[in-house]
């Protein structure tokens with residue numbers, strides 16, 4: 001045995017039966033939802049070991065979503081940077097343009113299994129709403145999506161997409177009229193209609209069993225990536241990088257590699273205008289332990305426990321809390337976290353368009369900004385795999401505005 005003292009990771013043991021990752025996670029919801037969450041957890045455990053459910057899931061991921069996604073060697077970007085080899089896991093090529101469809105399909109199948117024909121969801125930028133609305137159309141399920149009034153104004157195209165697919169989009173006028181308020185409304189709806197309604201939560205967040213379940217539906221990303229990099233390079237990568245909003249695309253990629261101590265894993269948060277109160281969404285830069293919307297985790301809050309304003313150029317990373325599993329692996333040191341500012345993100349976004357002909361989502365461009373920096377510090381025999389979580393079609397108007405262009 002070598003003398004190094006790498007702490008053994010027992011990822012299978014997490015979360016525990018109370019839904020905890022160490023001190024994080026748990027189930028902080030109104031009494032009326034406890035039964036629903038317990039039932040959901042039990043149903044999920046059965047589905048997980050049901051070959052019929054798993055084969056239906058695999059079939060839909062292939063036929064409807066477009067899996068497997070490629071692992072793409074970014075040759076020109078690698079040359080441009082002159083350091084480590086850069087590979088992208090191409091979740092941007094999935095139906096509806098991001099990884100979110102993996103989870104939407106999984107949970108919709110679970111809802112059908114439970115005999116629930118009505119689906120509700122929350123959405124910020126609209127990506128999770130669109131993924132959910134398309135899946136509901138495909139499966140013949142009723143769909144209501146809660147969205148902050150401010151977000152509806154900012155993301156009108158996505159609102160229309162959801163409506164085209166037959167979903168009802170309900171505007172939320174409380175609070176900041178953004179994602180956090182949409183989650184509150186969705187929870188309120190669920191409390192009232194829990195008998196016939198399933199709530200498809202969009203990230204590895206919220207009360208148990210959601211963080212675990214959402215993670216599991218995205219683990220396919222890492223499983224594919226392992227096979228693909230072994231096929232292309234004959235070995236595992238040195239580093240893996242993903243952006244972190246709630247944390248679903250990152251944990252989906254990382255999970256498969258948590259117990260590979262030689263692989264460095266890095267989550268990239270939204271640095272916004274820079275790390276000053278109210279100007280970013282990097283929960284590990286100034287966030288503190290607290291409870292928000294169902295779970296205990298790192299939260300951006302003021303001295304009185306009021307949730308702070310957050311800012312990011314990308315709506316998908318603009319949230320005050322981070323998934324509890326990330327909080328756990330951050331504290332244990334297994335995953336490193338960094339952040340990228342809006343300016344760095346805009347730069348990385350343009351670079352990728354220019355040298356690879358790939359327009360990334362602004363969320364993914366956070367991971368990219370860090371990847372570019374990191375690749376330049378590493379030698380040419382090193383390998384980085386980055387999760388390209390989504391495509392940037394939804395963001396081109398916004399980027400044009402930042403660059404002072406009219407489109």
Ligand SMILES: *Cc1c(COP(=O)(O)O)cnc(C)c1O
Pocket residue numbers: 097098099100127128202203204243244245246247248249250316317361363364389390391
């Ligand atoms: C929603 C979204 C994210 C952030 O969500 P996670 O749960 O952290 O993955 C990242 N990238 C894209 C493209 C998204 O749409």
